[in-house]
Amino acid sequence: MLAAAFSHRFCQERHRFPSKVRSLSEGPADGRASRELGEEEEGSSSKPGGHNILVAVRSRALLPQERSAGGHAIITICNGTTVILEDPHTTAADDYLRLNKSKERRYHFDQALEETAQNLEVYERTTRFLIPSVIQGFNATVFAYGATSAGKTHTMLGYPGEPGIMLLTLRDLFSEVANQKSNLHFEIKCSFLEVYNENVRDLLRPDSDFLDIREDPVKGMCVAGISEVGGLESAEEIMALLHQGNKNRTTEATGANVTSSRSHAVLQVMVHQRDKTADIVAHVNLGKLSMIDLAGSERASQTNNKGMRMIEGANINRSLLALGNCITALSSAVAFVPYRDSKMTRLLKDSLGGNCRTVMIANVSPCHINYEDTHNTLKYANRAKNIKTKAVRNVVQVNYHVSKYTEIIKDLRSEIQELKAKLAVPEAHPDMGEEELDTKQSVKWKHELMQNFEERVRIKRRLIDLAHETKNQMVQKSHAQVGISQWESGRQAFGPSVRFT
Template sequence: MPSIRAPGAKKSTTLTVAVKCRPLRHKERGRDIVQVIESKEVLILDPDLSKDYLDRIRNRTKEKKYCFDHAFGPDSTNLEVYTKSISSIIPEVVQGLNVTVFAYGSTGSGKTYTMVGTKDDPGLMVLSLHTVFDLIKMDKRADEFEVTCSYLEVYNEIIYDLLEKSSGHLELREDPEEGITVAGLRCIKKQMPTILGLLQVHSAGKILELLNMGNSRRKTESTEVNATSSRSHAVLEISVKRKGRNKYPNQVLHGKLALVDLAGSERATETNNAGQKLRDGANINRSLLALANCINALGKQQKKGLAYVPYRNSKLTRILKDGLSGNSQTVMIATISPADIQYHHTVNTLKYADRAKEIKTHVQRNVGVVDTHVSDYQRMIDSLQVTEVCQLKKKLAEKESELSSKPAEKAADDELSWLNIISHEISENVQERINLQKAMSELEETNLNNRSELQRLDDIISRHQAVELDGAIVKDLIARRLVILDNIRENDEAGINYQKEIEANEKQRGQLQGMIDEAVSRNGNKTYLRILSQYRLLLNAVTYINLGGGEGEEIEQFWEWLTLSFS
């Protein structure tokens, strides 16, 4: 499916980083060395309390402090992590944008619990799926939704399909339009037509069943650090295609939600693994090292300019390429352990998360059409303008050769030169009108989406205030609401300016047509005037089609007139 980009739709955004600390387990010896300060800062205490005299005098300490977009302590639930870190970007999937969420951390730090969760405390995957389907149910502006689900794992640098009972090895492919794809990966599709705003398919239950089935097939092993250690990286991708009821009936918005649960880094001296478990751990660390190298290179790229990013060193980094630096809004959830024996793992995780804050992505709405592409209309207009102008020049040249007197030839040259100038001005006028109409359409759609999100925020705020939940949540939602109101006001002002420019464009077009009408009324060369009149009508018809006025029988009548005029 070809894709187009709306003018001015691309925006740069930094990768959002959140840190979640799990509770200290009963069997873990030692003390808690992680402190979360004001939901933003993470303080790592020095694990070594037995300092010698020289260390104390010179104030040598391993204590470190980091600052992130969000920080969650051991008492935080998955719902709180979801609400504060990713709930604001999940609705963008239904609006044609890409969203990537991945969990990073050492083994036993709580990545799988954060992404998958339990029945009583569902994880980010489950909460995100419910949000997407709830938004689809509430949307009354679309004719049809198509939701596609795929679930894969990367185990020892080999890709397997978790939706197939006995999946073979799958290969990565690079598609010029779709980007990185997995050949042979099974995709579950659900057609969801809407009738009067009500969905015929109920909820995310089917996809949640597939998620549970895929998790049961995922490769896990018991180690001394974690009883159910994930030995593979899992990627759940939800694709949402939305066909709207606007003035472009074939327009399709295509958004993707990628939810990634990475395997945890581990040290063989801590896990005491041997044999296959040891080889699995080495492969896990190798792929995570490739991911860390990409994060480091992307961080340097933003600070020092262009830098080589080694995406091809691992299949994991190739799959995450779009989420790290491409067309996606990305959130990294770094999970850490508060135990003092995990000090080095915790610091390494926070170092990588701190570097990831420098990464910038370039987000753009994915818009395509099913049968007819907007660029096809543009090519048709350009072809008509170029072809018909060439025909006019050819006929004028033939008339020039028939005239014997030099004054007549000079007059013909003057007329041809004047026609070229007028045709160039009309072409510029038409192109300007097209750009203004597209910009107005984008503004209207953006304001419609802003007002819809504003209504959802008002509903959420009222519900939170009714049950007297955490005031910080309401504060964040109110701040987001003020940003949306500012965007609406700015778009309204821009719309007024665009309308003035359209009126000025219409006035200029009237002046150009008046010049042509005046030339026709002078009764000059009959053949020339007949061609000039046909050229004027042709441009009017082309403009009429481009601006959305000509459809059905009117377009057929226009082509019938064009055939008779030049036969």
């Protein structure tokens, strides 16, 4: 009773989301995350320790079917960061061990969003701050986690009247790119995949084979052979691809949700950014933004799923259990993290423990019938708060040694052709006038100019040859070094008795 009164008072001071539009780089309405982003943007994100995952919890309203089944809400959100979960199980009057136990569980998160929060508010308080860092070459992931029908797809995808995190993020990303286009060159590509029954499928090329996940030393975890659609200019273009891909996504009606996602869906947007004035050597920032709508965990007893739906459910639960185990391992900082236990956790490896800035949105149902699921989601979300990632800017140096020189030579050649065409004037005659002599003089200058250009072409060619020679010499040098180290290790293995004659 006392606890209930306290929570009521506490809720009077509930957090109000500021109506003022926050700037992209301002960070979410949370001091900690905002400060961390500042460090990241200054390029110091490689500092030991890294950043904590930003964890937000979103509770939806009771659904009509939950109300008609006599469901009541057991979730209270306070102060924009606290979630109070009421245990609906009644305690028997003679259960003396539990009589004085509080029936409330209290959790604190970076953000806690109540049922009145629209997707735009969720986006502004959780994800918006990631955009500048993606443009600067950092990896970022936003994923929705929770039981079936908790509201993950509603949060990530939304619907035309209320776009979800994916569209809102893409809109801001493209408008930020447009703001910076005068000084920087951008290339934006996207891919869309699903993990269904432990198989990875390209949703933009549904007739392709199942794909493999690989760990690339430069790109991190990636999917071999996934199609990347390039030349994208607007969020709407990506959303069109997403809707096309979504038609290929596996969703079915289940006992718990009429449009239940039976697969985990991953939308990845790659942003390549470089200076417009870049010369022979360019530094390209490679940012990758992953937005993930996970399939929801479900209890077979509650969903009444049979046959294929039950197998899917088992696979979904298996991969979510693997995700839960990874979260537990990472939050307790044990040495071994079982990423390999499922495809989804392999894909999420960078987002959970690697080079990435990560936001987890844990969706919960407020209905007392879903108490166990909600409790589990809150427990995992609470553990995930301790996970640290180390985001570093991905910069590759593109050395245009050969390709750029060839391009320059091509340009010079076409210039020479143009000059030659202009030079195609009649030969000079002895009885020429002053005007004609002037023309002859300018023809001479043009000729010299052309020779100059030809000389430049020769020099560029020589540079290419030199680059090749240097490369060959380096290969020979490394062969020689391998030989020397083999000789030295052989010498150590046989000891000082080996004599060379």
